[in-house]
Amino acid sequence: MTSNDWGRVAEDGTVYVKTIEGERAVGSYPAGTAEEALAFFTERFAALAFEVQLLEQRIAGGKLGPEEAASSVKTVREQVTGANAVGDLAGLVGRLDALAPLIAAQREARRAERAQATAAAKEAKEALVGEAEAIAAGTDWRGGANRLRDLLDQWKALPRIDRAADDALWKRFSGARTSYTRRRKAHFAEQDQRREGARAVKEKLCTEAEALATSTDWRATAERYRDLMRDWKAAGPAPKDVDDALWKRFRGAQDAFFGAREAANAALDAEFEQNAVVKDALLVEAEALLPITDLDAAKKALRDIADRWEAAGKVPRARMKELEGRMRAVEQAVRAAEDDQWRRSDPEKSARADDMVSKLEAAIAQVEADLEKARAAGDEKKVASLEENLASRELFLETARRASADFGR
Known part of the structure; x- marks a missing residue:
């Protein structure tokens, strides 16, 4: 008979393992010697021992979750208990059983982590709901939509909490999004309606502006263009691409009219330049009357100058204020002298x-x-x-x- 501390090989080749309950046959190895048979079943035990050691390391290192660890221990324990191997099987079972307190502690720690994560998730979801409801009550129609999409992605990334609380928060969150979307659609529908109305108004304004572009009634047409511009601003924006095209038409008509008016005024200014030369000479005569020493002579001279002034005609716009101002100064001086004389004259006057x-x-x-x-x-x-x-x-x-x-x- 061949044996060691944990097993033996009987004369008939049967291999036994020693257990607390007594010996148990684990098989035979007819192809070899008794020593080889015992070594074969001892190697099986070594393989089980290695598996137990590996499981201990994985559980101690937190590589397995508590439930997976418990399931693995149960599986390996069943393998060890009924194993056809020679070795300290009871010792392996003891090592496996010794993992139970560690697994229990890990389970409790995992439970505490889940509770903390659930509380954090609940707090985060409540914050998301609060922000979503604030957006839903506001009027940020562009930034709000983008932010709600971000909030939804954040919601999806958070773990679920207890079903009742999670459902209640989701109902609020989803309701805020629905409310915002409904109000946003109504806003843009109303805006589109207003823009279509503005489009119709601006098309009419363009038509009238283009009809006036060739007018030579400079004053009345310029005033009408000012009215059209006021109506354009009051109409509000049309759809973006349409608004740009309509403005190009409207502005083009304005530019055509005012460009023609500027050209006409420039031509008149050139025509009136000689009139300004005449009035410059008349002003020299008029200003020479000052200071007034002979009122009657000054008045007579000024009347003659005034007649020639009127006959001289218009002057360029750039000179008008200057020339008229100088002539008014002479006229005012004559009137002042006349007033003074009248105040000192007899009743016949x-x-x-x-x-x-x-x-x-x-x-x-x-x-x-x-x-x-x-x-x-x-x-x-x-x-x-x-x-x-x-x-x-x-x-x-x-x-x-x-x-x-x-x-x-």
Whole structure:
């Protein structure tokens, strides 16, 4: 008989393992000697021992979850308990049983981790719900949609919590998204409707602007273009691509008209340049009357200058303010001297002042009648001339009335 501490080989070749309950036959090895048979079944035990050692290391290192570890221990324990091997099988079983407290501790730690993760997930989901509801109540129609998509991705990445709480939070989260989407669609539908309305308005404005582009009624057309621009701004935006195209049409019509007006004005300015030369010379004569020493002579000279001034016609726009200002300064100086003389004159001059008022009023009435006819005829050049004449006579009339009032005191 061949044997060791944990087994033996009987004379008939049967191999036995020693256990606490007694010997148990584990097989035979007819192809070899008794020593070889015992070595064969001892190597089987060594393989089991290695598997137990490996399982111990994996469980101790946390490579297996508690439930997987318990299942693996149970499987290996069943293999060891009924193993056809020679060795300290009871010792291996003891080592496997000794893993139970470690697995229990790991199970408890895993349970605590899950509870902590669940609490963190619940807190995170509540925060996501709060932000989603805030977005749903707002009007950030572009950034809000992107943010809600980010929040949904974050929700999906979080672990589930207890079913009731998870379902309740999801209902709120989903409801916020649905509410926001519904309001967003309504907003853009309303915006599209407004933009289509703006499109119709702007198309009409473009049509009118293009019809006016060739007009030569510079003043009235310019005023109408200002009205059209006001209506354009009030209409609001049309769809982006359409709005750009309509604006290009509208702006093109404006540019055509105002470009033509600028060209016409430039031509007039060139035509009126010689008039400015004449008025420069007249201003030299008028300003030479100052200071006034002989009022009657100054008035007579100024009337002659005024007639020639009116006959000289329009001047370039850039010179108009300067020239008119200098002439008004001379006229005001003459009127001031006249006022002073009237204040010091005898009663007979009151009658002359009244007569002057009457004549000026009659002259102004005639100029106003001529002005209305010129406007009706569309004669802009004559209108401008008569307006200048009327302004000058009204200034004289104002002075005459003040003088007449002074004499009547």
